[in-house]
Amino acid sequence: MPWFSKPAYQPKGKHCYVTGGSSGLGKALCESLVKQGAHVTIVARDTKKGEQVVQELKAIASPNQIITFISADLVDPTSSADALTEATSLHNGQAPDYVFCCAGFSKPKFFIDSTPQEMKEGFDGVFWVSAYTVYAAIQQIVKQRRTGKIILVSSFCGYASFAGYSTYSPGKYALRGLADALRSEMILHNIDIHIFMPAGILSPGYEVENLTKPAITHKIEEADSPLAPEVSAKYLETGLRKGYYQITDNIATDLVRMRSNAGVPSNNLFMDSLYLFVSSFAVPIWRMMTDWEVRKAKKDVQKDLETVGFYSSSS
């Protein structure tokens, strides 16, 4: 992705491949893409929900738009590749133009309350659920000597992390690591890489997330205002239209971005310089306050562990 000329974003007539397109951000994005005249392939696990969304999308589409659903377990590399091949076959064998990786979930929990299995599932459901699709898509696009866009969805928790996100942040950081490597490497193959870093989306996933979230994590996040999926999707598409590499949906994330992105191409040079100046003070202060909240909770957490007999259990 270039530093001065920005890549164009124009969904009309494009084949958009959207993982996790049957709910939340993915679904909101599909609606917007269909309204703009794109062909949309939704990939998700739940066939019933997926087919229903296809019906909803067809109702707002023109008859020449191809809108389909493919059921796949995207944590598996073979299923991920097969789903992409199936979608390609519906479009004269041509690889998708835009690949949006929206599938994923979050289950925040204290590290000592998690099992190794939960750590692994948490990671797979954030990282591999997208990485295998990215791999299959890039193979196809390069082999066909086409251009394309890969859009990953990370999170505020892909820049910064704190108590409660030990099973979630590794995957979100890893997505950013993948995107940073590919942004550079895909210059070789004319593929644009983008990564969305939303702060919080009022999706079905967000409700599930809140069920396991420790009290201290809630407390740290209490000033946050999660966005409706439609609003979040709008931020994502605005960023794509402007050609941004790392796309955010609020100013707090922009401040953290400037202290976390290792100098990748800036969005708006003037605003980013301002954010960097403010973040020099604001971000460490936010960190100190967060650590302070954790420290305040120490006694309560230790009392809770005592109550459930954690300290006396076998190691």
Added chain:
Amino acid sequence: MPWFSKPAYQPKGKHCYVTGGSSGLGKALCESLVKQGAHVTIVARDTKKGEQVVQELKAIASPNQIITFISADLVDPTSSADALTEATSLHNGQAPDYVFCCAGFSKPKFFIDSTPQEMKEGFDGVFWVSAYTVYAAIQQIVKQRRTGKIILVSSFCGYASFAGYSTYSPGKYALRGLADALRSEMILHNIDIHIFMPAGILSPGYEVENLTKPAITHKIEEADSPLAPEVSAKYLETGLRKGYYQITDNIATDLVRMRSNAGVPSNNLFMDSLYLFVSSFAVPIWRMMTDWEVRKAKKDVQKDLETVGFYSSSS
């Protein structure tokens, strides 16, 4: 980890558990720890190499120092937990004091030349090889109501990434995500978290890494000067002695650190402010130069792919 008071580092008499302790950074670290009077448990896969290092260490240790080797496949959660339990049983059932996660490997390659299996192995050998040990160690330390230190080893490539590191950086970023979450959460349990971000170590792993590294990756790194394992270990221990959370071994990494660490506790406030100021210009300039190198290589890489018939192969 506190912002103003720094945790003490004093290996004498401590039980240090070192994964990957049979070669490279891990081995150099073990030598230093033994010289300082620590008890050392080495965990690695290769029994022959491990037993040999134990003999070398015993030759420089005093008779009361307990120095042992445990063979384990640390990518597996059960083996990781079993190895830790075995080490604990040699020390009256007490969890280790310091856990150094030095195991890992790097196999840089172009993304399109890698297989999904190589992506997964690359990730497991960087992230899970440490994460399962961290999990088992923290469970033990908290259950026994002891204090301790967990030291992760990431890389410069855990802050920033570029062409060639798509299968390596995700794991190194993920380790930083885990460390960032745990630095905050382990305030609750008095466990210090540290993460080492070395730029390059002249280890056996480094030689293996250079076998698969693409020419463009070599070119981007040509100004780097990898350090001898003993020198790198010295930087790590100096950082621990100073109580740093993120420990580096050169100034270039410090510049990138200040643009990548999301405002975690600073090392030296004056120097870090200076680094942040310089990095505001230097890091984006380095990025632009890196992108420029990749762009220059485009024609050659595409010609190579044509030669091997990549474009005509089935998608």
